[in-house]
Amino acid sequence: MRLLATLVAGVLTAMAAPAEPATSEAPKFLVLDVRTPEEFEQGHAEGAVNLDFREVGREIGRLAPDKKTAIYLYCLSGARSGAALRTLQRLGYKKAENVGTLKAMKDRLRRLKQAEAG
Numbered sequence: 685m686r687l688l689a690t691l692v693a694g695v696l697t698a699m700a701a702p703a704e705p706a707t708s709e710a711p712k713f714l715v716l717d718v719r720t721p722e723e724f725e726q727g728h729a730e731g732a733v734n735l736d737f738r739e740v741g742r743e744i745g746r747l748a749p750d751k752k753t754a755i756y757l758y759c760l761s762g763a764r765s766g767a768a769l770r771t772l773q774r775l776g777y778k779k780a781e782n783v784g785t786l787k788a789m790k791d792r793l794r795r796l797k798q799a800e801a802g
Contacts, residue, residue, distance in 0.1 A: 712754065713756060714755045714756070715733065715756050715793070716733055716735055716740070716756070716757045717732040717733065717759070718736060718740065718764045719764065720736065721734055727786065729758065729786060729789040729793055730793060733747060737759065737767050737768040737771075740772065741771045744775065744777070748777070751776045753777070754781075755780040755781070758782075758784060761785065762784035762785060766782050768782075
């Protein structure tokens with residue numbers, strides 16, 4: 685009986701504890717590298733998330749639950765990121781863009797940083 689009382693008291697205390705405030709700010713944009721993990725390991729854009737283009741439809745809700753999130757996609761030539769873009773558009777993502785290649789994505793990120801700076 686004493687054990688049960690201790691467990692109940694612990695549960696009630698945990699339930700009464702205030703929730704921690706959300707401190708993480710939503711990202712301004714998401715950079716998706718839709719190449720293979722092997723290609724990603726050879727080099728990728730700063731902050732990019734590697735997600736095979738065939739998995740975009742299944743995994744995007746976890747990465748960008750808000751369909752208003754700006755999403756920049758790239759791959760080797762722009763073909764796989766184009767396929768991923770079409771998937772995102774079918775799912776209702778309005779701010780997705782096929783940037784094309786890794787080099788183009790790095791250039792875009794550089795311009796975005798410059799614009800933020802000033």
